[in-house]
Amino acid sequence: MPHKRAKSSVRRHIRNEKGTDLAPVKSSLQNEPIPKSAARILNAHSIREEWKQRKRKNEEEQSGRDGKRRKTGPADKKATLTIQPGESIQHFNKRVEDDLRPLIKTAVETSRATHRRTETQEKEAKAEAKKAKLKTKSVEKSRKSRSPSPEPDKHANRPKEFASASSSAPKRLNDIAQAPPEFKRLPRGASSSAGVLGKKDGVLSMSQQLMMEKEREKAIARYRELKASRRQASAGDKLGGT
Structure with missing residues (x-):
């Protein structure tokens, strides 16, 4: 069975075939990777020199652009955002945050400016709409307040009362009466007292008089x-x- 240990004679035969003083294998202690903190200490000189060269190169490139920040291309960004040998994940994340902080700040400022511009435009549009509404209301109110001019009276020149004929004019045979006669004096033989009594007895109200x-x-x-x-x-x- 495979889980059982081989016989001593078989083990001895395999050891003799392998021999002694062989080269170490990959899994030996000598090929074990060095810790990152120890590697950073051992490679401190080379890392410092590399950082100085990069800094000098950046200063030379920025000197011809009035001190403005150089916009790196996609290849440069990719190179700067790769983890360095012996660099921990914490330091790499911090370096990425430092590189992306200006871009995030610019994006936030741009979004705020756009939001403020949109709010200002909306306020101006509301104010203009309110002014137009008030203007239309005032125009309608002025139109309603204007009273229409009265139409000219077509019958203004016509007489409004019947022509009265003088009672002193002589009456002729073919004269046409315009109204029934009115008696302002008592007829002959009528006593004034009888008229007064009749008037007292037959007192009329205003409605009867109008009728x-x-x-x-x-x-x-x-x-x-x-x-x-x-x-x-x-x-x-x-x-x-x-």
């Missing part, structure tokens, strides 16, 4: 219509006879 006035106007209108129809009829008879 009588309306009836009187209706009677006058009917009387005039009757007269006008009779006049037209007589004029038609005369034309037919001729």
